[in-house]
Amino acid sequence: MTRLEARSPETMGAVAAFVPESLGIAGPAATQAYRQDGVICLRCAMGEDWLSVIEDAIELFQTEQAEGDDHNVVVRREGDDGAFQYSSMMWKHNPLFRKVIFESHAADLFGSVLGTRQLNFFYDFLLIKHPGCRSASTPWHQDMSYYALHGTQIINCWIALDDIPVETALRFIRGSHRSGEVFRSVHFDPDMTYGGPMEERPLPPDFDRDCEADIVTVAMNRGDALVWNARTFHSAPGNHLARRRAALSLNFAGDDVTYFDMPGESDPPDRGENLVEGGPITCATFPVLRPG
Numbered sequence: 001m002t003r004l005e006a007r008s009p010e011t012m013g014a015v016a017a018f019v020p021e022s023l024g025i026a027g028p029a030a031t032q033a034y035r036q037d038g039v040i041c042l043r044c045a046m047g048e049d050w051l052s053v054i055e056d057a058i059e060l061f062q063t064e065q066a067e068g069d070d071h072n073v074v075v076r077r078e079g080d081d082g083a084f085q086y087s088s089m090m091w092k093h094n095p096l097f098r099k100v101i102f103e104s105h106a107a108d109l110f111g112s113v114l115g116t117r118q119l120n121f122f123y124d125f126l127l128i129k130h131p132g133c134r135s136a137s138t139p140w141h142q143d144m145s146y147y148a149l150h151g152t153q154i155i156n157c158w159i160a161l162d163d164i165p166v167e168t169a170l171r172f173i174r175g176s177h178r179s180g181e182v183f184r185s186v187h188f189d190p191d192m193t194y195g196g197p198m199e200e201r202p203l204p205p206d207f208d209r210d211c212e213a214d215i216v217t218v219a220m221n222r223g224d225a226l227v228w229n230a231r232t233f234h235s236a237p238g239n240h241l242a243r244r245r246a247a248l249s250l251n252f253a254g255d256d257v258t259y260f261d262m263p264g265e266s267d268p269p270d271r272g273e274n275l276v277e278g279g280p281i282t283c284a285t286f287p288v289l290r291p292g
Contacts, residue, residue: 007208007215009166013174015218015226017041024108026227034113038177038232041218042109045225046159050104054161054248057096058126065093071269075189081132082239086188088125088268092285097124106250107289110157113227116254118292120281122147122154123268125249129168129239138188138236140204142176143251145185146194146267147230149281152180153254154230160220161246168245170226170236173207174214177231185267196264207233255292257281 020042021027034040046054066072069087076083091097100106101121111119129136143156158170184201185194207213220226228234230251239245261277272285282288 007171009169009217011215012171013214013216015039015041015172015216017043017218019043020045020109023105024112026109026113031113031115034227034229037172037174037216039172039174039216039226039228039234040113041220042113042225042227043221044223045109046104046106046223048223050100050106051161051223053096053100053104054159057090057094057100058128058161058246060096061087061090061094061126065090073189075136077133077135080135080238082130084133084136084188084238085128085130086126088123089270090126091121091124100248101250102289106157107252110155110225110227110250110252111254111290114153114155114252114254116153118255118288119290120253120257120286121289122149122251122253122281122286123270125251125268127247127249129245131239131242131244134238134240136238139186139190140173140207140233140235141186142183142204142231142233144182144230145201145204148260148262148266148271149230149253149257150260150278151253151257152229152231153256155252156226156228156230157250157252158226158228159248159250160222160224160226161248162244163222164220164245165241166217166219168237168239168241169217169219170234171215171217172228173233174216176233177229180231182231185265194265198263204233207235252289253281253286
């Protein structure tokens with residue numbers, strides 16, 4: 001577990017936040033900040049119309065699909081009242097998640113930040129920190145560590161489904177994507193490890209022990225979205241609140257992304273169909289949303 005208590009939000013900087021120019025365009029200022037900092041916040045990225053579809057999708061998933069789903073993970077730490085739950089690739093069997101991905105403005109809005117001709121959908125990721133999962137901190141990591149992908153045009157678009165104060169908000173190392181280095185994968189459950197990790201990669205630094213680390217965070221309202229580069233380091237504390245802290249993450253890939261025949265375990269575990277090392281990722285599992 002990371003020592004998130006070592007740094008308080010008052011010692012951190014702020015993630016740059018922007019109101020999108022339109023439903024489908026983030027705007028040049030947001031795009032420039034993303035390239036420089038590796039993370040931005042888009043205010044009111046998703047309206048209540050689409051947020052209600054997402055909530056219906058979660059209800060369908062929880063009541064009819066989560067049990068027995070190998071992608072669904074529930075971690076409950078000793079002494080916690082609630083659990084940390086996460087799941088991925090739900091769009092394959094949940095028509096409401098599929099509706100959000102393929103019919104909403106999300107691909108246009110988030111794709112405008114990426115600045116790519118072609119946009120592939122990579123995967124969805126639902127994270128729910130239930131009330132009282134105080135010790136369920138998410139360790140410092142890069143998304144790229146888990147991805148069977150090469151390339152730089154990969155973004156995680158994290159849509160807040162609840163109001164999130166800075167005390168439970170994500171933290172980022174500003175500009176950490178620019179080195180290009182990829183670190184070793186670490187498991188969100190501290191009692192587990194990934195199978196066949198790439199041990200030649202270094203372990204992530206413990207930024208919470210580094211008083212010089214440029215950590216940034218931001219309070220979010222329901223419907224706001226964080227957009228970050230797959231190489232940007234980030235972490236999150238547990239949820240000490242008496243209410244849910246949930247988000248839906250949509251991940252997209254752009255022009256320079258190719259398949260990495262990664263040794264060991266990857267996230268998502270789905271590797272697509274008939275992909276070859278260094279080749280395009282387009283397939284049924286990673287479909288094109290916006291052609292080049």
